[in-house]
Structures are given as structure tokens and as C-alpha cells.
Amino acid sequence: MTNRYAIAPDGGSITCKVCGLVSYNKNDVEMKFCGHCNVFHDDEERNEILHDSSLSDMVKRAMVRFWRRIHEIERERR
């Protein structure tokens, strides 16, 4: 799905080619996440959860927060 997003040459931002959103958030760049589409461009497993109609939006938002936090912790460890 590399045609759905573009990362700046300096790695400082990610542009979603689906909605046009540009994020300068490090986590979004590294996780290839679009906060507008609520899509991980590179992670089908997470997208399946985000598009599961049996889950409420509240649960999905909580999952996104959780994945972002996990990612932050992993990045701080490096």
C-alpha cells in the first residue's frame, strides 16, 4: 500500500494520499498512521480492528491511543 502515503525525504512528515493530511508527529511517521482516515497504511492487522463494525468508535479510539503509547515507549527505549 505504498501508493497511499508518502514520507518526506528527511523523514519529518507523512502525507496521506487518500485524504491529503500531513502529519509531523514522529509516531505517525514511524507507524505510517493517518489520524484522519484512522488507517495504518502498513498494518493490516490493526486496520482489521479499526474497520470491525462490531466494535464501537470508543473502543477503536482507545486502541489507537494504546498502540501510539506502546510505540512511544518502544521508541524511548532505543
Ligand SMILES: [Zn+2]
Ligand atoms: Zn488520510
